[in-house]
Amino acid sequence: MTVKEFKLPDVGEGVAEGELVSWLVAPGDRVEEDQPVAEVETDKALVEVPSSYDGTVEELFVEEGEMVPVGDVIISFRVDEDGEAGAAAGDDAETDAESxxxxxxxxxxxxxxxxxxxxxxxxxxxxxxxxxxxxxxxxxxxxxxxxxxxxxxxxxxxxxxxxxxxxxxxxxxxxxxxxxxxxxxxxxxxxxxxxxxxxxxxxxxxAVSKRGADGSADAASATPAGGPEPAGRETTLATPATRKVARERGVDLDDVPTDETRDGEAFVTAEAVEAYADALESAAESTPEPEPVDVDTGAEPAATDAASATASADPADGDETVPYRGVRRTIGKQMERSKFTAPHVTHHDTAEVDALVEARETLKPTAEAEGVKLTYMPFVMKAIVAGLKEYPYLNSELREDDEEIVLKGNYNLGIAVATDAGLMVPVVEDVDEKGLFELADEVNDLAARARERKLKPAEMKGGTFSITNFGAIGGEYATPIINYPETAILGLGAIEERPVVREGADGESAVVPVPTLPLSLSIDHRVVDGAIAAEFANTVMEHLENPLLLLNE
CATH class of the missing domain: 4.10.320.10 (E3-binding domain)
Incomplete structure (x- = not known):
């Protein structure tokens, strides 16, 4: 019998670490190869990690909620060399050198x-x-x-x-x-x-406390004169234990110098944190104390300022802190990148969709007979494809480094889905080649699996244009942020009856209630001009207001 250690595998392209959300096994459990043993949340999705062995769980090395770098040991198994696992713990057996x-x-x-x-x-x-x-x-x-x-x-x-x-x-x-x-x-x-x-x-x-007994900030919390130069990175990888050491020493991991990397990102060890903190403290001890300031001048002592800053940084009574990581952190970084990279312009308009409502009601019984729940989304997707074919710059990507705009030949539409973990955008590929019922079935499946956190990373890649339906929750207009590096996104308001002026049979105009669909189209103004955006929106509205035109798509 041997003890095999199992390391966190690469659970997605470009993923360097993940949060171990839950264990699916416990010490002593019998497992088979490819059986899921843990759920890990990366910055892309929630995935199940399968075992590489037939054996018995020996030990769990990571607690639920911990961030784990790819390649770290998370679990060990007792595996019999003859293929029979689960020998008694007291058996005379060899273990791997790494156990x-x-x-x-x-x-x-x-x-x-x-x-x-x-x-x-x-x-x-x-x-x-x-x-x-x-x-x-x-x-x-x-x-x-x-x-x-x-x-x-x-x-x-x-x-x-x-x-x-x-x-x-x-x-x-x-x-x-x-x-x-x-x-x-x-x-x-x-x-x-x-x-x-x-x-x-x-x-x-x-380890020394970040704060002294009097609550004042520790010397390691700032860079004293003569101290080491902080690295000032934006992203740093480290084990949970190293992060804890950094918190205790009052050190920002992004400031700790390091030559080590993992998957192209800087990687900091606990030793590097300790050495950096010690260097800061040594520099602080060698820095002469500032001269006392006469209180009559109106200046407050430095210690008071430090204590005030510390107090303001601490959570107030009743506040709750929530980790900013996983999917939520990825959403935040993506939104920040998009908003500060692409100059956004949002075009608003409203489609009169009484004919669309009637067409959907007519098709619903047929769809239900085929086991399909027919929503308005497939109609909107087909109308968008009609607009993209006529105005291809909204189905493009700007590659700044190459100084070129790539007009995409595929029509892969991302559908934003609200989940407990945040907004996820699964992609429906080749929308132009699929019928309304097929699109409805695929959208419903992707949305359901997104809410259950069962999407594969590949199912959220390759989009050329995105749709967000904030009207399902409530609202008319918004300014949606582009799913960068795409160049446009269409937001849908709620379909409701609103007052519309229409001409009657007698030639007289009247205000009547008509189902309308508010549209909010955000574009990357570097690639798409406002006039082109308006023309695209007109094409989409024309197809929504005349559903028979969708038969050509």
Whole structure:
């Protein structure tokens, strides 16, 4: 029997990390190859991660809600070399060289070299469990690996000797009587500056609080004179444990210098964070204290300003903080990129769609007989294709680096769908080659799977023009943001009866209630002129107001 470690695979093109939303298995569960073991949310979609082995779940290394870089170990399996998995935990078996030392389920495991000096303490500190193993959640084990600590040597403070993250850090820092500390009877004492940790931590330094006891900002929160130059990146990859170290040291990960990369993005380790924080503190200690300011001059002491800034940054009572990541972060970045790249202009108009309403009502029984729910969306899609064929610059992409506009030959329409995680835009390909019922069925399927977070990343790529239906929620007009690098997006208001002036049979004009559809067309003004946008909208409205024209599409 061997213990196989399973790393988070590349779950989508260009994805460097993901949030482990939920585990679908637990330690001791029997799994088969290709069986989903976890759900991971990337910046593109929610995907299921399948197992690569037939075996029994040995250990989970990541807690739900943690961000995990691609390539990090998330789970291990017990796999029998003869193909029979699930041998007893106490069997005499070999493990892979990469497996964790604390994953061996025997009392005979030898102490690790980095804890050899404290073997006696480790034996006495190990919680007594029925099978001789140490109880610790994945987050505590991850931090133990980061800090070079043998989790079996940590004295757990939780129920039944369960080891927490705080226990691991206390052990690494030499507090509370852990290996290498002073008198076991001495309690932990606050230290004004970091000191080297003891065995098992290498050259790492102990973490210090971001704020002092008086609530003032730590010296590491700003760059003092003579300190290291911050990198000032926009994006940085790091493990959850490293991010936690950065928070504790008051360091911005984007400022930490690094030469390491993952998938083309800067990657920062906990050691780099510690070294950067230490350098900041050293520079701060060597910076002379500012002269006291006479209060009569009206200037407030610097410490007061720092405390005020700190207080204003903290959440107020009753506030709730929500992680800005995954799909929501991707939406935000995409909207920002589009809005600040493409100069937006929005054209508004209204189509009188009483004939469209009548056509849909006529076709609904036939659609239902074929098991299709017919909405207005397929009619709108066909009308848009008619407009795109006549005005191809709205079905294009501007490639600035190449200084060229690509007029797309396919008509792949993205349909914005509101989900609990944010707006997702699945793409219906080759709309010009499909009938109304086929489009209705495909749109309904994509929308349902988008709300269930079951879309594949490939199903949200390749769009040439997008549609957003804010009228389904309520509203008439809006200024939709283009799904960059596309050059246009059409927003649909609610179809409602509104007053319209029409000429009667007697030649007299009258105001009558007519179903109308408000349209909001946003364009990239670098590619499309306002006059072209208006002509495109007129073509779309003509086909919506005369549905028989859609038979040609």
């Amino acid at each position: 964790e030392p604390d994953s061996a389920a025997t009392d005979e495991s030898e102490p690790q070299p980095d804890a050899a000096d404290d073997a006696a303490d480790a034996e006495s500190a190990e919680p007594e469990t029925p099978d001789g193993r140490t109880f610790a959640p994945p987050s505590a084990r991850r931090i133990a690996r980061e800090l070079g600590v043998d989790v079996a040597a940590v004295d757990g403070s939780g129920p039944g000797g369960r080891v927490s993250e705080a226990d691991v850090r206390a052990h690494a820092e030499g507090d509370a009587g852990s290996a290498g500390s002073g008198d076991a009877g001495d309690g932990p004492e606050p230290r004004p500056a970091p000191t080297p940790t003891d065995a098992g931590s290498g050259e790492r330094k102990s």
